[in-house]
Amino acid sequence: MTYIPAENRYDTMTYRRCGKSGLMLPAISLGLWHNFGNITPFGVQQSLLRTAFDNGITHFDLANNYGPPYGEAERNFGVHMLRDWKPHRDELVISTKAGYDMWKGPYGDHGSRKYLIASLDQSLKRMNLDYVDIFYHHRPDPDTPIEETMGALDQIVRSGKALYVGISNYQPEQAAVAIKTLRKLGTPCLIHQPSYSMFNRWIEGGLTDVLRQEGVGCICFAPLQNGLLTTKYLNGIPADSRAAHDPRYLKPDAITPEKLSKVRALNEIAQQRGQALSQMALAWVLRDQVVTSALIGASRPEQILENVKALDAAPFTQAELDAIDAILAQ
Numbered sequence: 001m002t003y004i005p006a007e008n009r010y011d012t013m014t015y016r017r018c019g020k021s022g023l024m025l026p027a028i029s030l031g032l033w034h035n036f037g038n039i040t041p042f043g044v045q046q047s048l049l050r051t052a053f054d055n056g057i058t059h060f061d062l063a064n065n066y067g068p069p070y071g072e073a074e075r076n077f078g079v080h081m082l083r084d085w086k087p088h089r090d091e092l093v094i095s096t097k098a099g100y101d102m103w104k105g106p107y108g109d110h111g112s113r114k115y116l117i118a119s120l121d122q123s124l125k126r127m128n129l130d131y132v133d134i135f136y137h138h139r140p141d142p143d144t145p146i147e148e149t150m151g152a153l154d155q156i157v158r159s160g161k162a163l164y165v166g167i168s169n170y171q172p173e174q175a176a177v178a179i180k181t182l183r184k185l186g187t188p189c190l191i192h193q194p195s196y197s198m199f200n201r202w203i204e205g206g207l208t209d210v211l212r213q214e215g216v217g218c219i220c221f222a223p224l225q226n227g228l229l230t231t232k233y234l235n236g237i238p239a240d241s242r243a244a245h246d247p248r249y250l251k252p253d254a255i256t257p258e259k260l261s262k263v264r265a266l267n268e269i270a271q272q273r274g275q276a277l278s279q280m281a282l283a284w285v286l287r288d289q290v291v292t293s294a295l296i297g298a299s300r301p302e303q304i305l306e307n308v309k310a311l312d313a314a315p316f317t318q319a320e321l322d323a324i325d326a327i328l329a330q
């Protein structure tokens with residue numbers, strides 16, 4: 001059936017300016033790391049993407065190695081593109097990345113010009129796209145001169161294969177050098193993509209200062225800590241959860257009684273605020289405007305419907321923020 005997006009899709013989502021750029025991103029974005037490979041039915045993937053867009057999520061985030069197997073999420077997205085998204089291409093911000101191991105041999109990993117440009121060419125073919133909106137270097141490469149890696153990003157923008165570029169997983173000092181190098185080349189760094197959640201606060205130790213100062217946007221991945229910052233694990237590990245079916249990133253033994261007691265205490269605060277815990281966890285990463293967007297994953301459309309309401313509740317009071325800090329510090 002031809003997809004007709006919801007007429008009111010822009011009515012409820014908040015859009016935030018990405019650093020000092022002209023680009024606005026939805027406060028909640030959807031990532032295709034999980035649930036878009038060859039183990040998820042095509043219809044489920046389609047309903048995730050359609051539900052997201054119908055609710056104002058205009059940004060889909062991919063990488064060359066999302067699957068399984070590597071490349072499969074982009075390949076599947078390419079089919080969704082042809083079926084649903086071509087007429088709406090100009091309403092979408094689509095990103096991809098390269099930086100982790102992708103193909104065999106010395107040219108399919110890290111940060112060389114050779115790898116980044118070849119990888120983006122492959123990604124564009126898989127996704128049936130002429131260009132991506134954002135292309136990222138996925139992780140820092142200490143062995144390649146930063147001028148080469150950033151030079152490749154600059155070349156990619158100048159060649160029209162990406163509109164903007166970003167970096168991911170760079171530490172504050174590395175980010176500062178990369179941002180300055182790009183600026184010298186004449187291509188601003190649009191955005192940084194770090195991990196960030198109530199259980200993972202590393203970006204507060206310098207990175208957000210760099211991004212604020214440089215006017216670079218920030219999209220936080222895994223804001224729900226792979227699903228741990230929801231109520232789903234409070235009564236055991238559900239068979240259809242990430243911890244049960246793909247425990248590489250959320251190992252069952254990481255769901256400790258101590259973690260769960262924090263989740264319970266956080267959930268009480270969420271309830272007092274009239275929110276689901278997932279919604280409070282997302283509102284919390286978005287509490288500072290330096291964060292442009294919270295980049296979620298979802299295995300079913302209902303999760304997206306819950307998560308897009310994250311900013312519906314009142315802003316945090318100082319007392320609530322202090323109470324959350326106290327729980328997290330235990």
Ligand SMILES: NC(=O)c1ccc[n+]([C@@H]2O[C@H](COP(=O)([O-])OP(=O)(O)OC[C@H]3O[C@@H](n4cnc5c(N)ncnc54)[C@H](OP(=O)(O)O)[C@@H]3O)[C@@H](O)[C@H]2O)c1
Pocket residue numbers: 030031032033034061062138168169193220221222223224225226227228230231232240241242243278295296297298299300302303304306307
């Ligand atoms: N740059 C990088 O290095 C990097 C690394 C990792 C991720 N990312 C990006 O970040 C995106 C998000 O990462 P993530 O999937 O780990 O994020 P996440 O939002 O922390 O976790 C998503 C998972 O939590 C569960 N969930 C989501 N909403 C829920 C709700 N309302 N109630 C209960 N469970 C819920 C679902 O898992 P189940 O239902 O399956 O349990 C879902 O797949 C990725 O797709 C990718 O685009 C980037």
